[in-house]
Amino acid sequence: MPSAYKRILLKLSGEALMGDDKYGINRNVVEHIVVEIAEACQFGVEVAIVVGGGNIFRGMKSAGDGMDRVTADYMGMLATIMNALALQDAMRRKGLISRVQSALRIDQVVEPYIRNKAIRYLEEGKVVIFAAGTGNPFFTTDTAAALRGMEINADVVLKATKVDGIYSSDPKINSNATRYHHLSFDEAIIENLQVMDATALTLCRDQKLPINVFSIFKSGALMRILMGEDEGTLVSNG
Template sequence: MTSTVYKRILLKLSGEALMGEDSYGINRIVIERIVAEIADVNQLGVQIAVVIGGGNIFRGMTSAGDGMDRANADYMGMLATVMNGLALQDAMRRAGLVSRVQSALRIDQVVEPYIRGKAIRYLEEGKVVIFVAGTGNPFFTTDTAAALRGMEMNVDIVLKATKVDGVYTSDPKTDPGAIRYHNLSFDEAISQNLKVMDATALTLCRDQKLPLNVFSIFKAGALKRVVMGNEEGTLVRV
């Protein structure tokens, strides 16, 4: 088995990453490709936890949600992450990966409730643990949930999987002169208001000295390269 730099990781997967080029929903080809990347890392013996967002599902309800109470909208978003978690688990099952879904909201007929000790045991058994429903509280993003669960699971690093291969000085889609950061401090990311994670998540990671890597999940082998310690994306640390 190949030696890896990180033994236990938390992968933050946005709901938008599951859409591919679709306007909303889940693209089957994309989710299968993401699962294949996760399977490659799982085969190295790396323990993998996943926090998944729900923007791809909730995006289809945007017009209906205009003017909605923020707390209610956030609870709907949490339910969207449950749907994504179940879809991800099913794709993992088809790929031969054993996974468990744990929810911060109680939906016992569908998924397990979040129990820290049980989640850690699953990781130690080599199962992928998928955390859904964010923190279970409105007004907190799934970025914050990723930082929180990462600390609770004692992971070595949080990996934020996006459509962009790192953090840039400006939007690389609109600015051809945008430069990618290879390394950043949390204080730099916060003070410069860089689009890494929300400020609460960055502060949590900074205070607990939990490193963060932002990379593109759509670059073949990128997740494995990060876990192996190769330069990939942008590394944010104290």
């Protein structure tokens, strides 16, 4: 059975890389995520990733309190590059070929972001990891995921979280909370469901780029989405 999507943009939050740790990178979690991505690649799906940096920046929170917002945002971008390199290393050990492209120029460490080169890598079967967000302060990695997803002509943005979808209320507090199977962009924005930030949601809505929110910790969840099964919460125009 063919995949429901040919090319995906996977949005990984920095917090997803922590596992149960307070901050930093949990090696076992990263290896689990790479296994899920490897299965998608073996299935013939082209995979691009935008990674956040909250897990690393969280460890510097006390030092960053009261810091100028622009400076803090640039530090956060550097944290995403660290996460991207950790992912790339884990992929190398798994036998996956990947390339890291950064919106900030650090040529000795990672490539600069070049759209056509990123698309060529994807067509060659390589995983492309986008780091440093959009390269601009005040824009989140959610917005970077929406932007890069549109630029590479992705079929969907998959937001990987610790929760297996969007719920009517916090499932950790309310055991009767129900998972939404499908939402429109307008519903997500009006009800402030915090799927992604408003800028990212609006970009995806206007460009008709669907978003699926799912748990990366649920084994096989990524493959079930690719097979078109009911997994997570789909946010779209329809």
